[in-house]
Amino acid sequence: xxxxxxxxxxxxxxxxxxxxxxxxxxxxxxxxxxxxxxxxxxxxxxxxxxxxxxxxxxxxxxxxxxxxxxxxxxxxxxxxxxxxxxxxxxxxxxxxxxxxxxxxxxxxxxxxxx
Amino acid sequence: xxxxxxxxxxxxxxxxxxxxxxxxxxxxxxxxxxxxxxxxxxxxxxxxxxxxxxxxxxxxxxxxxxxxxxxxxxxxxxxxxxxxxxxxxxxxxxxxxxxxxxxxxxxxxxx
Numbered sequence: 001x002x003x004x005x006x007x008x009x010x011x012x013x014x015x016x017x018x019x020x021x022x023x024x025x026x027x028x029x030x031x032x033x034x035x036x037x038x039x040x041x042x043x044x045x046x047x048x049x050x051x052x053x054x055x056x057x058x059x060x061x062x063x064x065x066x067x068x069x070x071x072x073x074x075x076x077x078x079x080x081x082x083x084x085x086x087x088x089x090x091x092x093x094x095x096x097x098x099x100x101x102x103x104x105x106x107x108x109x110x111x112x113x114x
Numbered sequence: 115x116x117x118x119x120x121x122x123x124x125x126x127x128x129x130x131x132x133x134x135x136x137x138x139x140x141x142x143x144x145x146x147x148x149x150x151x152x153x154x155x156x157x158x159x160x161x162x163x164x165x166x167x168x169x170x171x172x173x174x175x176x177x178x179x180x181x182x183x184x185x186x187x188x189x190x191x192x193x194x195x196x197x198x199x200x201x202x203x204x205x206x207x208x209x210x211x212x213x214x215x216x217x218x219x220x221x222x223x224x225x
Contacts, residue, residue: 033212042217043158043203056212091157102148102160103213 006092006106013113018080021109023092024073033103034067034077035091043091049075082113116140118206120216127194128224134190135219137204141185146207149178149189152218153200161189161202194223 005024013019025032034046047057052069060067064083069075079086089110093103119138127133139147146165150158162171167182175192191198201220205213 031212043215045212045214048212102150102163103158104160105157107157 004092004094004104004106006090006109008109009107010110011112013082013111015083015113016081017113018078019082019086019111019113021077021090021092021111023075023077023106025075025092025094026104027073029094029096029104031095032069032075033093033095034075035093037089037091037108046077046090079111082111084113087112116206116208116211116214118204118214118216120202120204120219122219123217124220124222126222126224129195131194131223132190132192133194133221134188135202135221137187137189137206137216139185139187139204139206140208141183143208144182144185144206145209147180147182147187148205148207148213149187150203150205151200152203158203191221194221196223196225199223 004026007022031050033048035043036046037043044059046059047067048055049069052072065079067077089108091108092106095101095103121136146163148163149161151161152158162178164171164180169180171178177190178187180187189202199222201218203215203218205215207213
């Protein structure tokens with residue numbers, strides 16, 4: 001298995017532009033998570049899906065952020081419009097149904113909004 | 115909001131030293147405790163998943179213990195090597211939530 005695949009690895013965009021981050025989870029994993037990592041707050045959960053259904057999006061910072069999972073093998077995190085304070089590393093992770101399994105993280109997308 | 119605290123925040127040891135870190139978490143409604151190893155410019159990798167009070171897990175020179183009644187877990191590294199340099203994250207899962215991560219302990223092992 002290729003693991004959790006995220007794209008792009010790096011994204012530099014101008015303030016106000018729309019940004020879309022992509023994630024392909026490991027086949028057979030029922031849970032998908034979007035995290036944001038910053039120096040100040042560490043790893044923060046933004047949203048997670050179970051069997052493609054959003055379960056908890058309370059970590060999504062504001063309405064500018066949205067996430068979808070149209071099928072079991074693809075998810076997107078969209079920021080529109082982007083702001084400089086959104087600059088961070090965004091990780092996608094997936095796991096099997098039993099939450100006692102460890103999460104498998106993707107390589108992350110480093111987003112810079114200028 | 116679940117509080118997961120890790121200490122120390124950072125640690126610098128010499129090759130061959132043994133070291134340990136602490137993770138504190140809520141002692142109520144415990145479900146699981148995870149440890150992850152996170153190397154610079156890479157993504158976190160799961161080391162251990164612990165679910166039972168008194169659990170001890172071991173992988174090579176790294177081991178972990180769990181006390182759910184008092185809400186702490188220790189991670190031990192015996193005979194640290196430069197390749198052990200990384201940030202070690204613990205994450206707590208209650209019966210009704212997903213993982214909440216601590217901010218990590220950054221370990222630097224000098225040759």
